Structure formats: C-alpha cells, structure tokens
Amino acid sequence: MTIETFTPKQTTTLDIPVKTLAANSTSTPSNGNRIGFVSLGCPKNLVDSERILTQLRTEGYDVTNSYDDADLVIVNTCGFIDSAVQESLETIGEALAANGKVLVTGCLGVKKDEIVELHPNVLGVTYAHAYDEVLKQVHLHVEKPKHNPLMDLVPDHGVKLTPKHYAYLKISEGCNHRCTFCIIPSMRGDLDSRPIGDVLGEAQRLVNAGVKELLIISQDTSAYGVDVKHKTAFWDGMPVKTHMQQLCEELAKQGVWVRLHYVYPYPHVDDIIPLMTEGKILPYLDIPFQHANKRILKLMKRPGSSDKVLERIAKWREICPELVIRSTFIVGFPGETEEEFEELLDFLEEAQLDRVGCFKYSPVEGAKANDLPNHVPEDVMEDRLQRFMALQAQISADKLQARIGQEYLILIDEVNTEGAVGRSYMDAPEIDGKVYLTDEFDVQPGDQVWVQIIHADEHDVWGVKVEDEDE
DSSP states (O other): EEEEEEETTTSSSSOOOEEEEEEESSSSSSOOOOEEEEEEEESSEEEEEEEHHHHHHTTTTTSSSSTOOOSEEEEEESSSSSSHHHHHHHHHHHHHHHHOEEEEEEEEGGGHHHHHHHHOOEEEOOOOOOOOHHHHHHHHHSSSOOOOOTTTTOOOOOSSSSSSTEEEEEEEOOOOOOOOOOHHHEEEEEEEEOOHHHHHHHHHHHHHHOOOOOEEEEEEEEEEETGTOOOEEEEETEEEESHHHHHHHHHHHTEEEEEEEEEEOGGGGGGOOOOOOOOTTTTTEOOOBBOOOOHHHHHOOOOHHHHHHHHHHHHHHHHHOOOEEEEEEESOOOOOHHEEEHHHHHHHHOOSEEEEEEOOOOOTOOOOGGGGGGOOOHHHHHHHHHHHHHHHHHHHHHHHHHTTEEEEEEEEEEEEEEEEEEEOOOOOOOSOOEEETTTSSSSTOOOOEEEEEEEESSSEEEEEEEOOOOO
C-alpha cells in the first residue's frame, strides 16, 4: 500500500486529503477484470473504500495499485474543504490521463455537474457510501468475472487498507449537526447508526484477524444510537443498547486497544471517563472544540464556552489523570476579533491539551459561514495560525519532556533501517506523535513492548525497550 499525505504534525485536522492506492495486485496479465482504486480523504472515507474493495474481491475482481494495468479505475473522492476538492479533481484528471476509464464516488459525488463539466469523460459518478451503486457501475463497464470461491478467497474481516495490526471501525454515517463551516450533512446525510450487533461482529472479526487497535470513527461518535433512540439489540445472546457507553463496554471485552475519535462533547461523555480509568478503553479523547469564544462558537453553531469546557476537562483529569486530549481549532473564522483570538490563546494555555491541530478558516462552497460578514484577511489568519501553533508547540514540548523516565506500552508500527517506530496510548496513527526505538530490530509490526522514554522534542519521543516484569 502506498500512502501519500500532507500531514505536518499539530497543524492540520484528521479530515485532510490522504491518497491511498489499493494494493493486492498481481503481476499476471489482466483477464479484463482488474480494478485500480484510489482512496482520498479521512479515515471515514477509507472505511468506505475498504467496503467497496471487499465486495470487488468477493466477486472475483483483481485489485491493482497501478493505473497502467487496470481495466477501470475508481476514485473515492473527498470534498470537505476546498483543498480536498482540488485534490480530488486533480486525481480524477490524473487517472483519466493515465487510464481513460474512470468511475468517481465519495463525498464529491454531490457535485456531479462540476465533476462532469471539468472531466466529461468519466464513466459515472456516485455519492458517498453508495456501495451497491458503485458495484452496479463497475458491472456496466467491466465484465463480472466467473467467481471461483476456492481461488478468490476474501478474509471474513474484508479487505483492509491499514496495516494488519490496527483498523478503523466506523459506527455510523452522517451527522445531525449543522455547523456553519461544514457541509458534511449535505454530502453524507443525517446520522445513521449501524446496528450494534454489526459493529461488534466486525470488531470481533478484526481482532480474530490480528488487529491490536480499533480506532472508533464516525462524524459524531458520541451521538451513536440517537437516531434509533438507543434501541436494545442483541449481541452474543445478550441485550445491548445502541449507545456509546455500552458500545465501549462491549468493545473492551475484545482485549485490544480501543481509541475514540470525533467525540462531540455531550454530557454523557463524562460517563466514558471511568472506563478509561478502569483500563477498558484507552484514556484518549479526540474532541474538536473548534474555538473558545462564546460568540464565535455561536456563529459556528457549536455548543459551550471556554469556562464550561475547562471545568469538564479538569473533572475528567481528576478522574483519569492519564487522559490525553486531542482537539482541533479554527482561526480566522468570519468576524473573529483580535480579542476573541486572544481568548482562544488563553484557553489553550489553561487547557494544556496534549495534541492539537489548527487550520485557517477556509470558505467551503455551500457552507453557511460564507455569508457571514467581516471575513478575516489572509495575512491576519496566517499570523494567528503561527501564534497559535507556537504556543501549542511549547505546551506539547513541556508535556512530552515530563514523560522522560516513564515507561509505556508501545505498539510497533514499523521497523526500518534505523530501528523500530511505534506509538503509545497517547498517539493515534498518522496524526499524532511517534515513539522511536533507535537500533531496536528485535521486534515486528504489531508487537507490543514496554519502553522507557529517554528523549523528547515538540512532537515525538525516543525510548529504549525494557523487559516486561511478567517475563
């Protein structure tokens, strides 16, 4: 698998474009049913790609990571921000130039007219998570292969685009919020929670296949089950509510790391913190606060104010001192004054968040915030971004320095010519820091080892392997 991404640590959000070219290709000549696949966007989009690829492989199609030897190319697009739209349109053009037969799916599918106007030769355009429709389009243009179940085996956990030892587990589609800077509901619809039995079944299959870390994702993870009024279903013969807390309780029984992303700060999030203290799920919360000033949050149609958020953070840390909080913020939102930005800096100083991403406000076609007055000039936004990140860099450096001398369980992600690279519970893949074990080669990806931290910078730490006391 090849991943090409622009992800400077601490400066971007999770929803940046990520280009993933699907692997599992062979060197044999094509029989006329080989599909090239490019996945763009956030982990939620990656899960959509995995589902499409799983169905393609189930039907006997070959999947290649090259345009040249594909009989058709599918581009799963992202349309969250303007840069993602541009990335998607450029990738479609690249695929057309290299191959000529291209199907488009994903978030940008809602802008079908724009896609077709720029690239009139695309074979078809479908919306996000329209799995069946994508397969129908494939069948129209590439003959469905004669399926041989003995030759075309697909693992029961499906095709994954992540390394074997971690996987994204999507629990719902869509979102009920109407944040003025976001157009996700218009692309993916309102909240649509997956049946809890389906989610837990997928989790179990992933763990059985060797996954050591489940990354729970959705557009609004803490709203899980709201759309079905938290109805009770059954899993493994026992009743389970379609609710975030019960989902976490059940996932904890799988015996692997469980990490929560995209958590909207509802009051019931307080009930999740004791699960972290008890070691049932990782003491890690990804909560996009977006801002601290009450007026700006109201313009964004986001809840809360800095005082209430700080009170909750203090309460969470009192219950679970090891809690790590990741968040994202927007600077330069329309109408943001210098005083309101200074309030955001004050919040950042007091909150002492562990992992922080920030981006300048960018008008997205169709977003309500575009109509707000007093847009902040580009040079002012850039200045505020730099000041914000300078402060957070110092906070991050101080917090990581405090880790020196302590021991943590590390999940190994890779082993290269310089040694091993892994992550602690504090670090989500791709977006957070890394733990470097220089000259350590006696480990494999997916191993979990105890490490003592010996050095740190603003983003990453270095450590040495220590013996487990149980060994």
